[in-house]
Amino acid sequence: MLEARRLGYSYARGRRALEGVSLEVRPGDWLAVLGPNGSGKTTLLNLFLGLLRPSAGAVLLDGRPLSSWRAAARGRRLAYLPQNGPFPPGLSAREVVRLGRLPYLGLWKSEGPDDERAVDWALEVTECRDLSERHLAELSGGERQRVLLARALAQRPAYLLLDEPTNHLDLHHQAELLRLLGRLAAEGIGVVSVVHDPNHALAASRAVLLENGRLVDEGAPGAVVTGAAFRRVYAGDVRLLAAESGLAVLPRWGEER
Numbered sequence: 001m002l003e004a005r006r007l008g009y010s011y012a013r014g015r016r017a018l019e020g021v022s023l024e025v026r027p028g029d030w031l032a033v034l035g036p037n038g039s040g041k042t043t044l045l046n047l048f049l050g051l052l053r054p055s056a057g058a059v060l061l062d063g064r065p066l067s068s069w070r071a072a073a074r075g076r077r078l079a080y081l082p083q084n085g086p087f088p089p090g091l092s093a094r095e096v097v098r099l100g101r102l103p104y105l106g107l108w109k110s111e112g113p114d115d116e117r118a119v120d121w122a123l124e125v126t127e128c129r130d131l132s133e134r135h136l137a138e139l140s141g142g143e144r145q146r147v148l149l150a151r152a153l154a155q156r157p158a159y160l161l162l163d164e165p166t167n168h169l170d171l172h173h174q175a176e177l178l179r180l181l182g183r184l185a186a187e188g189i190g191v192v193s194v195v196h197d198p199n200h201a202l203a204a205s206r207a208v209l210l211e212n213g214r215l216v217d218e219g220a221p222g223a224v225v226t227g228a229a230f231r232r233v234y235a236g237d238v239r240l241l242a243a244e245s246g247l248a249v250l251p252r253w254g255e256e257r
Helices: 041-049 071-077 093-105 113-125 141-154 171-186 221-225 228-233
Strands: 002-010 016-025 030-034 056-061 078-081 159-163 190-194 206-211 214-219 238-243 246-251
Touching: 002 041, 016 041, 016 056, 016 190, 016 214, 030 041, 030 171, 030 221, 041 078, 041 159, 041 190, 071 078, 071 093, 078 141, 093 113, 093 141, 113 141, 141 159, 141 171, 159 171, 171 190, 206 221, 206 228, 214 221, 214 228, 221 228, 221 246
Parallel strands: 030 190, 030 206, 078 159, 159 190
Antiparallel strands: 002 016, 002 056, 206 214, 238 246
């Protein structure tokens, strides 16, 4: 289990980013994290990954404080797709995806059959096989995003954490990504995805809503999106519509709130 216990974080000069956040992510969960800009969503992911140290509380991975895990062991359990991460333009897509095997290999060990199978699988499920020999600098933003997701999946992680994973993706690949995350969760991977579009949260099994660094609602995604806290946080800027497949959330424009 990946767990936040009364988690808090403050930036320089005491600016609070998170306060008192407690939640659990179990194998097979897909947790969507919602909230306005500046609500603490990315900070929460960075604390889960050990990229930041909590100012208060703790992050536990499989019952142990995250700080007690060696970097390589943590890298075998946790994989990350950042919102706008750096990419190595001189490498081919396949070479980039191979980097996901570093927690198993270190800097000097050569890839074996298991590593190549993990890379092949990751390229396949992200629809990147036809990109494998192209350099990242040649790819569109959406193609790079899929390759970087493949790199995270090549780690074969227990928990996959994604910050705005649909960035740069067209509608087809947005839908494919959401279906893939659902399949990964069904296979037992714990998924945490930060999303701005509440419609994407509706695909998850659970959602949390952050506001000013605090967790203000948690539950089934449909209940969170239709709840009083969501309506208050977004102050009437959204409309909820009944759609053929269920609920749809649209920004309110062209009319008074």
